[in-house]
Each structure stands twice: as structure tokens, then as C-alpha cells.
Amino acid sequence: MYELSGENMALTTKAVTPYTLSMDQESTDEDLMLSYQRGNAGAFEVLYSRHKGPVYRYVLRQCRVEETASELFQEIWMKLIQNHKHYEVKAKFTTWLYTIARHRIIDYYRQQGNRALEVDSGEVDSLSAAHTDQPDVRAGLQQTISQLAVALESLPALQREAFLLKEEAGMGLDEIAKLTGVNREAVKSRLRYAVKKLRQVMNP
Amino acid sequence: MTGKDKHDTELENYLDGSDGLTNAYHQDAKGMPPVHADEAILAASRKAIGTGPASVTPIFSAKWHVPVSIAAVVVLSVLVVFNLPNESQRVLYEPVIEESNSNSVRQKADSFERNESIGQEISVNEVEMILDSTSLQDTRSQRAQSAELSELMATERMTMDEIIPVDEVSGEALQQFIAPEMDFANPRPATSYSQILDDPVSISINQTANMNDGSDVMQRAETAQRRQSAIECTTPRPEECAEIYMPVCAVRDTGIRCVTSPCDNTEQVDYSNACSACRDPEVLSYTEGQCLVPEPSEP
Numbered sequence: 226m227y228e229l230s231g232e233n234m235a236l237t238t239k240a241v242t243p244y245t246l247s248m249d250q251e252s253t254d255e256d257l258m259l260s261y262q263r264g265n266a267g268a269f270e271v272l273y274s275r276h277k278g279p280v281y282r283y284v285l286r287q288c289r290v291e292e293t294a295s296e297l298f299q300e301i302w303m304k305l306i307q308n309h310k311h312y313e314v315k316a317k318f319t320t321w322l323y324t325i326a327r328h329r330i331i332d333y334y335r336q337q338g339n340r341a342l343e344v345d346s347g348e349v350d351s352l353s354a355a356h357t358d359q360p361d362v363r364a365g366l367q368q369t370i371s372q373l374a375v376a377l378e379s380l381p382a383l384q385r386e387a388f389l390l391k392e393e394a395g396m397g398l399d400e401i402a403k404l405t406g407v408n409r410e411a412v413k414s415r416l417r418y419a420v421k422k423l424r425q426v427m428n429p
Numbered sequence: 430m431t432g433k434d435k436h437d438t439e440l441e442n443y444l445d446g447s448d449g450l451t452n453a454y455h456q457d458a459k460g461m462p463p464v465h466a467d468e469a470i471l472a473a474s475r476k477a478i479g480t481g482p483a484s485v486t487p488i489f490s491a492k493w494h495v496p497v498s499i500a501a502v503v504v505l506s507v508l509v510v511f512n513l514p515n516e517s518q519r520v521l522y523e524p525v526i527e528e529s530n531s532n533s534v535r536q537k538a539d540s541f542e543r544n545e546s547i548g549q550e551i552s553v554n555e556v557e558m559i560l561d562s563t564s565l566q567d568t569r570s571q572r573a574q575s576a577e578l579s580e581l582m583a584t585e586r587m588t589m590d591e592i593i594p595v596d597e598v599s600g601e602a603l604q605q606f607i608a609p610e611m612d613f614a615n616p617r618p619a620t621s622y623s624q625i626l627d628d629p630v631s632i633s634i635n636q637t638a639n640m641n642d643g644s645d646v647m648q649r650a651e652t653a654q655r656r657q658s659a660i661e662c663t664t665p666r667p668e669e670c671a672e673i674y675m676p677v678c679a680v681r682d683t684g685i686r687c688v689t690s691p692c693d694n695t696e697q698v699d700y701s702n703a704c705s706a707c708r709d710p711e712v713l714s715y716t717e718g719q720c721l722v723p724e725p726s727e728p
Binding site for chain 1: 437439440443444448449450451453454455460461462463466467469470471473474475477478479480
């Protein structure tokens with residue numbers, strides 16, 4: 226499904242050597258994942274330490290409740306661990322990881338009766354606003370005392386998702402487009418609206 | 430600049446990081462997963478590849494068990510190899526021990542017979558019990574036993590043939606004479622006689638034999654021998670006898686009859702010849718030669 230660019234392929238074809246801690250820190254995500262497939266638990270620890278913060282924030286910014294975010298976060302990584310033997314270097318590790326995360330968040334939204342990530346952006350605004358009005362959501366927002374964070378929470382889900390994939394996962398437009406299953410222009414449009422609203426918060 | 434162009438410019442500035450939005454976001458984005466989530470995930474990751482907890486991994490994944498296992502196998506192999514000769518010697522030696530035991534049984538029977546002939550209060554059953562209660566442990570006790578019995582026989586200046594003239598009696602008669610309940614054809618198991626010398630009852634047998642005078646034993650043996658060759662007096666008894674000196678030892682009824690307990694009611698009396706012996710109506714039988722007179726025992 227996911228094809229690597231020439232640059233990424235060069236990273237993943239690097240010779241795999243026995244891992245020491247220093248080498249692990251320098252290894253690519255793909256090498257670490259392959260090493261974990263061969264039974265190197267230390268490789269996974271490095272991989273996890275790299276991505277646990279961004280993935281957690283990606284989940285937290287979308288479900289907005291720390292307790293729920295913690296549960297979803299664990300389920301995402303457990304899913305990855307369960308499927309580690311099926312991992313193939315056909316795409317960047319982050320693409321695989323955030324695909325798992327996104328699917329889990331979609332499932333969470335479905336359980337909540339909210340299809341925010343599956344509907345058009347025109348419907349998202351009202352759904353997101355209604356979700357923000359919930360008491361638990363407000364409690365979660367109080368923990369992130371920041372105008373920018375509040376503004377981010379107020380974004381439509383698809384715009385917020387695109388922004389988070391850009392900021393937390395470090396993805397480019399093409400990667401976000403592949404991950405979300407839309408074209409590049411749609412991603413640009415979502416990001417454009419997200420940035421505009423966030424800038425209004427920063428510079429009223 | 431149109432509105433669309435303005436938005437594109439803002440997006441481009443955002444994408445290249447020049448608008449400060451990315452920095453502002455990351456300054457505020459401090460959220461991290463809770464510690465328990467970290468521990469659960471890392472534990473699951475180790476379990477998935479079968480390495481267990483990280484704190485335990487260095488212990489169980491250590492390589493020490495391989496050389497230890499090899500060393501254990503080598504040590505056990507060496508021990509087994511060095512113990513094999515002992516096992517084979519024991520197997521090969523057992524028939525010898527059994528054969529030696531047959532001799533030992535015979536010697537013990539000799540000792541028993543001597544004590545029985547001397548009149549000690551040791552029954553065949555007691556000897557059997559002694560033999561049954563003993564067991565063979567090693568050949569050293571057998572050799573010591575044989576040596577002691579040989580010394581005993583030398584001290585008494587007699588051999589087994591002197592005590593029991595085997596060539597004059599059949600095997601069955603010998604067995605019945607010595608110990609009717611003993612089975613020489615099928616001696617006791619080889620392991621049942623080894624500690625005879627250690628058995629206090631067994632030692633008492635030897636001590637009893639040593640305490641008695643040798644000539645007394647010889648006399649009793651001679652008596653036993655003559656008992657086999659005794660000639661009974663026939664009737665009618667002779668009334669006149671020639672004065673020929675061919676001494677015989679006659680068994681004469683003393684006329685004593687014990688009522689409460691059994692006792693010897695015969696005695697041995699020398700006569701100048703057989704006719705003179707049988708002329709005595711109290712004489713039951715006789716044997717050729719003079720009766721053995723017990724020598725005074727040494728203090």
C-alpha cells in the first residue's frame with residue numbers, strides 16, 4: 226500500500242548490525258522495527274521512546290480526555306506489538322504507526338456516536354463544537370491551559386488531524402494525504418483553514 | 430494579493446516553519462503518556478518476543494548455563510566411568526564369594542557339630558537363625574572368617590575329615606549327623622553369611638570351641654565315629670570267652686532312667702575283647718579299640 230521514496234529506501238536498506246544503545250539512537254525507525262522483529266527488545270524501547278510523546282499528544286488532542294487518551298494510546302501500541310511480525314518495510318514506520326493510531330481513533334469516535342474523521346469538513350464544525358461542550362471534554366481542556374491548545378481543540382476534526390499529523394508525526398503533505406486517503410489539495414485545504422484559525426488565536 | 434494567494438502564503442510560511450506557529454505549538458505541547466502506560470507497553474513488547482521483563486532478562490539470558498551444563502555432563506561421565514570397574518569387580522567376584530560361602534557354611538557346620546558334640550546348648554535352629562541373620566558385606570570378613578576357622582582347626586589339631594570321616598559315610602548321613610535341617614546342596618544365599626564373625630552369637634560358638642580341650646573334642650569325634658561303626662551284641666550272649674586281648678569299647682546301659690528330663694543312660698566301658706563285652710548283659714554294643722579317656726583340661 227505504501228511505497229517508499231528513494232531516500233527512505235536508502236535508509237531502510239542500511240546494514241543491520243547488533244544494537245548497542247548508541248547505535249539504536251542512530252538507527253532509523255525501520256531498522257529498529259526490523260531488529261525488534263528479530264527479538265531485540267531494546268530496539269523497541271528506543272522506538273517507543275522516540276514516538277510515545279507525539280503519538281500520545283496526537284491521541285490526546287483528538288479525544289481530549291487524558292484517561293481516554295491513555296487507554297487509546299496503550300491500545301495503539303499493543304496493536305503494533307501484536308502485529309510486529311507482519312511489519313514490512315514498504316512504508317515509513319511512522320506511516321504504519323499513525324495509521325494504526327488513526328484507525329483506533331476512528332473506532333473511538335464510532336463508539337461515541339461521532340463520525341468526525343469520516344464525514345465532510347462541512348459537518349465537522351458542528352460535531353466538534355458539540356463534543357467540546359461535554360463536561361469531560363471541558364475538564365480535559367482545563368488541563369491544557371493554553372489558548373493555542375483551546376483553539377486547536379476547537380478546530381474541525383479533519384483540520385485538527387491534518388495539523389497534528391504535520392506537527393506531531395512530522396509528515397509532509399503527501400504522507401498526510403496517503404494516510405488520510407485524500408489527495409494533496411484536500412490536505413492543503415485542511416491545513417490552510419487550521420493555520421488561519423490558529424493564527425487568529427495567536428494574533429487576535 | 431488575492432485572498433487565495435494570501436492563504437497560500439500563510440500555508441507556505443507555516444510549512445517551512447517561518448511563521449512561528451510550529452514553535453508556539455511545541456512549546457505548549459508537553460503532554461506525555463503516564464508511567465503505567467509506558468511500563469505496560471514495554472512489558473508487552475518484551476513478552477511478545479519471549480524475553481520477559483527487562484530486569485530479569487540479564488539473568489535468564491546469560492550464557493553461564495551452557496558451560497555449567499557441559500561441565501556437569503563431563504563430571505557425571507567421569508564419575509560413571511570410574512565407577513564402572515568397581516561394578517564389574519563386584520559382579521565378577523560374587524560367584525567366588527558364593528563358593529567361599531559354601532565352604533564357610535561347611536566350616537560353620539563343623540564348628541556347630543563340635544559344639545553340639547561337646548554338649549553345648551546350641552541347637553540347629555539357633556545356628557540356622559544365626560546364619561539367617563547374617564549377610565555378606567565384603568570378602569575381607571569372609572577371609573577373616575576362614576582364617577579364624579583354620580586357626581581354630583589347627584589349634585584343635587584336627588581336620589574336618591578327622592572329625593567326620595566323609596569317606597566312610599554318605600553325604601546324606603553326614604548331613605543328618607551334623608545338622609539334619611541344613612541343606613548343603615543348597616547353601617544359604619551368598620549375602621547371608623558375611624557378618625558371622627561380627628555376630629556375637631557366632632563369636633560365642635568359636636569361643637566355646639576354643640575353651641574346650643582339644644583332646645576332649647577328639648574323644649567326642651572318635652565317639653561319633655565309633656557310633657557309626659558300632660557292633661551290636663547278638664543273642665544268645667556268650668557265657669565263656671577266651672582271654673584274648675583285642676580291646677573293645679562297649680556301650681553299657683547304666684540302668685539309670687531319668688523321669689523329669691532326658692539324660693544319658695549309657696556309659697563307655699573297656700573290655701579286653703568283644704566276647705567279654707557281649708557277655709555282659711548290660712552291654713548294648715561295642716566298637717573296636719579302647720575307649721578314649723579324656724585328658725585333664727589345662728587351666
